[in-house]
Amino acid sequence: xxxxxxxxxxxxxxxxxxxxxxxxxxxxxxxxxxxxxxxxxxxxxxxxxxxxxxxxxxxxxxxxxxxxxxxxxxxxxxxxxxxxxxxxxxxxxxxxxxxxxxxxxxxxxxxxxxxxxxxxxxxxxxxxxxxxxxxxxxxxxxxxxxxxxxxxxxxxxxxxxxxxxxxxxxxxxxxxxxxxxxxxxxxxxxxxxxxxxxxxxxxxxxxxxxxxxxxxxxxxxxxxxxxxxxxxxxxxxxxxxxxxxxxxxxxxxxxxxxxxxxxxxxxxxxxxxxxxxxxxxxxxxxxxxxxxxxxxxxxxxxxxxxxxxxxxxxxxxxxxxxxxxxxxxxxxxxxxxxxxxxxxx
Amino acid sequence: xxxxxxxxxxxxxxxxxxxxxxxxxxxxxxxxxxxxxxxxxxxxxxxxxxxxxxxxxxxxxxxxxxxxxxxxxxxxxxxxxxxxxxxxxxxxxxxxxxxxxxxxxxxxxxxxxxxxxxxxxxxxxxxxxxxxxxxxxxxxxxxxxxxxxxxxxxxxxxxxxxxxxxxxxxxxxxxxxxxxxxxxxxxxxxxxxxxxxxxxxxxxxxxxxxxxxxxxxxxxxxxxxxxxxxxxxxxxxxxxxxxxxxxxxxxxxx
Numbered sequence: 001x002x003x004x005x006x007x008x009x010x011x012x013x014x015x016x017x018x019x020x021x022x023x024x025x026x027x028x029x030x031x032x033x034x035x036x037x038x039x040x041x042x043x044x045x046x047x048x049x050x051x052x053x054x055x056x057x058x059x060x061x062x063x064x065x066x067x068x069x070x071x072x073x074x075x076x077x078x079x080x081x082x083x084x085x086x087x088x089x090x091x092x093x094x095x096x097x098x099x100x101x102x103x104x105x106x107x108x109x110x111x112x113x114x115x116x117x118x119x120x121x122x123x124x125x126x127x128x129x130x131x132x133x134x135x136x137x138x139x140x141x142x143x144x145x146x147x148x149x150x151x152x153x154x155x156x157x158x159x160x161x162x163x164x165x166x167x168x169x170x171x172x173x174x175x176x177x178x179x180x181x182x183x184x185x186x187x188x189x190x191x192x193x194x195x196x197x198x199x200x201x202x203x204x205x206x207x208x209x210x211x212x213x214x215x216x217x218x219x220x221x222x223x224x225x226x227x228x229x230x231x232x233x234x235x236x237x238x239x240x241x242x243x244x245x246x247x248x249x250x251x252x253x254x255x256x257x258x259x260x261x262x263x264x265x266x267x268x269x270x271x272x273x274x275x276x277x278x279x280x281x282x283x284x285x286x287x288x289x290x291x292x293x294x295x296x297x298x299x300x301x302x303x304x305x306x307x308x309x310x311x312x313x314x315x316x317x318x319x320x321x322x323x324x325x326x327x328x329x330x331x332x333x334x335x336x337x338x339x340x341x342x343x344x345x
Numbered sequence: 346x347x348x349x350x351x352x353x354x355x356x357x358x359x360x361x362x363x364x365x366x367x368x369x370x371x372x373x374x375x376x377x378x379x380x381x382x383x384x385x386x387x388x389x390x391x392x393x394x395x396x397x398x399x400x401x402x403x404x405x406x407x408x409x410x411x412x413x414x415x416x417x418x419x420x421x422x423x424x425x426x427x428x429x430x431x432x433x434x435x436x437x438x439x440x441x442x443x444x445x446x447x448x449x450x451x452x453x454x455x456x457x458x459x460x461x462x463x464x465x466x467x468x469x470x471x472x473x474x475x476x477x478x479x480x481x482x483x484x485x486x487x488x489x490x491x492x493x494x495x496x497x498x499x500x501x502x503x504x505x506x507x508x509x510x511x512x513x514x515x516x517x518x519x520x521x522x523x524x525x526x527x528x529x530x531x532x533x534x535x536x537x538x539x540x541x542x543x544x545x546x547x548x549x550x551x552x553x554x555x556x557x558x559x560x561x562x563x564x565x566x567x568x569x570x571x572x573x574x575x576x577x578x579x580x581x582x583x584x585x586x587x588x589x590x591x592x593x594x595x596x597x598x599x
Contacts, residue, residue, distance in 0.1 A: 042490075043453055044459075085359035085440055086441060087441040087447075204556065205412055205503075214546065225576050280569045284569075288570055291527075292528045293479050294528070311565075
């Protein structure tokens, strides 16, 4: 026996009567329509798929599955006013998978990098062995880089000495602000540390521990919008690190030789370029900001290339981060005499 | 092959509720919505559940399955952990009406706040020529089925009810992006989006993209794109400088 369901809709539609016991699907409207929209339509005016009943002429609405079962009549009255309370579900999350695994791994790698980079930046020694210069210390802008410069045949002369003898701490601090700022404000890393360190949220559909949330709409996180500036500076730095990679072919006995360190510096420069060029800001500047792709065919093509790279931005972010630390470590090991640099030719 | 499946369904309304266990016969190849319908038919005729197309195109049967926002009609039982009870709850971000049905009117209030398409003054409203490359860009956003899973999973309103008045949510960020990227639209929505619709609240943790059943790249292609457009007009001195020069040239030219 089919039930009769009467609804008191709070919307601007007349009350409707439905047959069938399928209280959930048809008795309660799919969505509350707003003016100019129908119950089966989208919020932007596109038509929706329509109610199940109307899509199947001759079939009674709401009898899809249960129609074959003899059931008693069910009446559902929608509350007169809109319901305001959410479902009272206490647990932080009901996820069964290991949602904590990804943030835990991310946090471990990020914290390890920060600890290593801080130690390396403040060490202020073993960052140069001819012809390799650690990417953490390049370009050397302080005059205390002299001991690095002394052994090199060519090292950034226009830059060196920009910060005079009054600069007493490690020269790495001056330049590291650029790559760190670029990575800190990078859209991918933001996701990584907001999830893994700030727990906002730790994983999707897992309740965050913070009482209030303003996101990047207020100080201090509104500063994240300077990402574009760091992108410009980062490109400049990539150019310098590329020159360092070229310099790594310049051994005391002349140009055209290469060791394992050369390979490290070259790969490091390539990874940094791919990471920078796959960045969302780059994608936007190249073509994303255009309204008419059709009027700018070259930029549209370039945008397509950067968009493809952008899909791998996360992987490039991790690989380049780890590799830059490994490159610094290698130069450090060779400079301190722990490792002998193997020469290829 | 038939087997007995344990369902834990949250049942109740805005005044309270709890989980109710049902042992339901399940068959190979079934989706969660199938066993919910069986529960309705065999054990709980008054169980409220919203559904429509059973094909992942209407966006009606959104719920949280084992804590993850998903469409019930597109979630195969075989994709869930075997031998464990399947937990189904209503969308947590919205007020509950009854059982698995929530009041999603918040989204329609936000939809009303989106300024409609407005043709540039020197362009006809319609028809006008649009090239394929321009069409494709916003076509992705038109795939949205308005299942509200992205709105549900977004922690800005999921964990902070107080943000609802000034946060449009991912579904409407893609609507703003779609209009802003339209070659013939003449309205500037960037400042509106940043200052009144809460674009700055998004901290791009990509949960909306993860749960989207249409695989729309909400964060990469819409939210970050709009954040970058806001940077253009508010925070980038280089773009501002060249923008002013270009505007000056156009003024002199006209």
